[in-house]
Amino acid sequence: MxxxxxxxxxxxxxxxxxxxxxxxxxxxxxxxxSVKWKMALATSLILLLAVAAMLWYFPRHQRQALESGMKTKVTAVAKMISWSLVTEMDAAAVSMDVKPIEEVIASAKQDQDLIAIRVEDANGSRLTGWNDEEINRLEPSAVDKPTQVFFGKDTLGVVESIAKDGKPIGLLRMDYSLASFHEEDRAAWRFGFLFALLIFAVGSLLAALVGYRIVRPLASMTSTIKRMAGGDLSQDPLPVAGHDEIGSLALAFNELLTQMRELTSKFNIMSTTMDERTSQILSTAKQQEAGAAQQAATVSEVTATMEELAATAQQIAKNAEAVTRSADDAANAVEDGRDSLVTFVQSMAGIESGNKTINDNIVQLNRHVQQIRGIIDLINDIADRSDLLALNAALEGTKAGQAGKGFLLVAAEMRRLAENVFSSTAEIKQLIAEVTEATNATVMATESGMKTTREGADRAGEAEKAFGRIIATNEETTRASKQISLATQQQHTGTEQIVLAMGEVAEVSQKWVEGIRDTTRSVGELSGIISQVKALVAKYRISRT
Amino acid sequence: MMVDEQIDDTSKTPGTEPNRLYFVFRDGHEAYAVPPTSVVEVITKTKATPVPFTPDWLDGVISVRGAIVPVLDLFRYFRLPSKISTRRNRMILVGVGPNAFAIWSDQIVGVETVEESRMEPPLSNLTDSLLKCLSGQFRTEGIMVYCIDLQKLLEETRGQVKAL
Structure with missing residues (x-):
C-alpha cells in the first residue's frame, strides 16, 4: 500500500x-x-565525480606545465648568462678582474624572481655573487650535467656549468623565488574549483529542470488519472509538449481518456437501453405471466364449461327423447284436435244459418214497425185535425156567447183528447224509434255475427290445414329429436375427450406460467444488475455539464 | 162586424170588473192576443204564393175556400231580433170588416178571460211598428202577451204597401 x-x-x-x-x-x-530527486541525485553524483576528476587532474597538470615552463625559462636564462660569462671568465682568469662578471650579474638581477646568484670558477671558488650566502644549499657541489635544476620548497635552484670549448671553466649558481609560481598555482586551483562549482551548480540546475519537465506531466497525469478513478472522465486532455516519450505518453493517455469516455458513453447508452429493454422484457414477461395465468384460469373455466357442456349434452339427449315422446303425444293430440275442428266447422255452419234466419226475421219486424209508424202518423194527423176542429168549434162557441157555452166545453174536451192522442203518439213514436234502433243494432250484430261465423269457419279451415302441417312438422320434429339425441350422445363423448385434452393443456399452461415466472424473476434480477451497472457507469462523468 | 173588444157576459154582473175575452196564440218567443170575434178560423199551414213588389213581411197569398187571403208575418213586420220559429204549423185567419188576412202561429193557446186589472199600459221600449198596433198587454204564466189592435195593424200595413 x-x-x-x-x-x-x-x-x-x-x-x-x-x-x-x-x-x-x-x-x-x-x-x-521522487523521479525528479532521483535524477537530480544521479546527475549530482556524476557531476561530483567529474569535478573531482577535474580537480584531481587539471591543477596537477597545470603545476607540471608551470614547472616545465619555469625550468625552461631558468635554463634559458642560465645558458644566456653562462654564454655571457664565458669571455668574462676568461678575462677574469687572466686579469683577475671580476668587474665584467658583476655587470652580467647585475643585468641578470633585473629578473625580480632571482633571489640569489653566484659565479664560481672551475675550482669552485666564489668569484662573485649576490645574496649568495644560502645559495644551493641542498644541491651537491658536483655537477655532472651542463644544466641542473632543483626544486625546493620555496626556491628553485639552477646550476649551470660555464664551459669553453667543452672544458668547464666555471659554475653559475642561481636561486629563484617560487612565490609567483605558487601564486599562479593557487590561482589555477582557485579557478578550477570555482569552475567545477559552477559546472556542478549549472548541471544540478539543468538536471532539476529536466526532472521537473519530466515529472510535471507525470504529476498532472497522476492527478488526472486519480480524478478519472474517482469517476470524472470530463478531464481536459493532457498538454502534449514535444514528441518525446513524455509527449507520446500524454498522447497515449489522451487517446485512452477519449476511448474511455466513448466507452463510458456507449456503455451508459447501452446500459440505459439495456435497462429499458429489460424493463420492457420485464413488463412483457409480467403481462405474459398475467396472460398465462389468465389462460390457465380460462383453461380451467373452459374445462368446467366443457364438463357442464357434457352434462348439458346428456341432458339434451334426455330432453330430445322426451321431445320425441312429446311429439308423439302431440301428434295424437293434433289428430284429436283436427277431428274436433271438423265438428266445430259444422257447428259454425249451423250457427251461420241460424243467424241468417234471425236476420231475416228482424228485417221483417222492422218492416212491420215502419208500417206501425205510418199508422201512427195517420193517427197523429187525425188528432191534429181533431184539435183544429175542436179549436174552431171552441171559437164558434165563444162567438155564439152564452148559447155556445156547452159546445165550448165539448170542444175543450175534444182538444184535450186530441192532445192526449198527441202525447200518446209521441210516446209510441219514441218507442218505435227505440225499437227501430234496437232492430237496426240487432241486424248489424247478426250481420257481424254472420261475418264472424264465416271468418271463424274460414279460420277453422285454415286451422285444419295448420293441424295438417303441425302433424307433418311433428313427424319431422320426432325425426330431428332422434337425430339430436344421437348427435348429443356423440357430443358428450367428444366433450369428454376435450375435457381430458384441456386437463393436459392446463398442466402445460401451468408449467408455462411457472416458466414465465422464472423468466420474470431472472429479468428482475437482470434489471437489478443493470441498475447497478448503470449506477456504476453514472459515477463516470463524461461531460462538465 | 166591427168588434174591437167584446165584453164577457160575466163582466156585466154588477160589483165586478168587466172581463175581456182574448184569443191567445204564440209565434216564436212572442205571445199575441186578438179578440175572438175577429178570428174567422184556424187552419193548418198552407204554402203561400209570393206576390211581387211587396214588403218582406208579406209572405204572399193563400186560398181559403175560394177566397184569396194575404199572409202577414208579424215577426218580420215588428222587426223582432230573434229567429223565425220553425214550428209554425197553424195560420190564424182574422177578419177586420170586409178584409181578412192570415197570421202565422206555432201554438194556439186558446180563448182566455182577462180581468181589466191585469191589463198593463203599453211599454215605451217597443219598436214603433209594434207600439202603433198595440192596444195593451197582460201577463199570463209569466209571459208578456201583446194585445194587437187589428184595425190599426190593417191601416198601417195598408199604408206601407201603398207607399211602395
Missing part, C-alpha cells in the same frame, strides 16, 4: 509500507524518492 510520507510541494517521498523489504533501508529510501 502506497502512503504519502511527506509532501512539501517539491517532491514525494513514498514508502511501500508493510510490502517493503526490511533489510533494504537504503534501496527503500532511494526507491521512494
Amino acid at each position: 502506497w502512503c504519502r510520507v511527506r509532501d512539501n510541494g517539491t517532491g514525494f517521498f513514498r514508502c511501500l509500507g508493510e510490502q517493503g523489504h526490511p533489510g533494504n533501508g537504503m534501496r527503500k529510501l532511494i526507491g521512494n524518492l
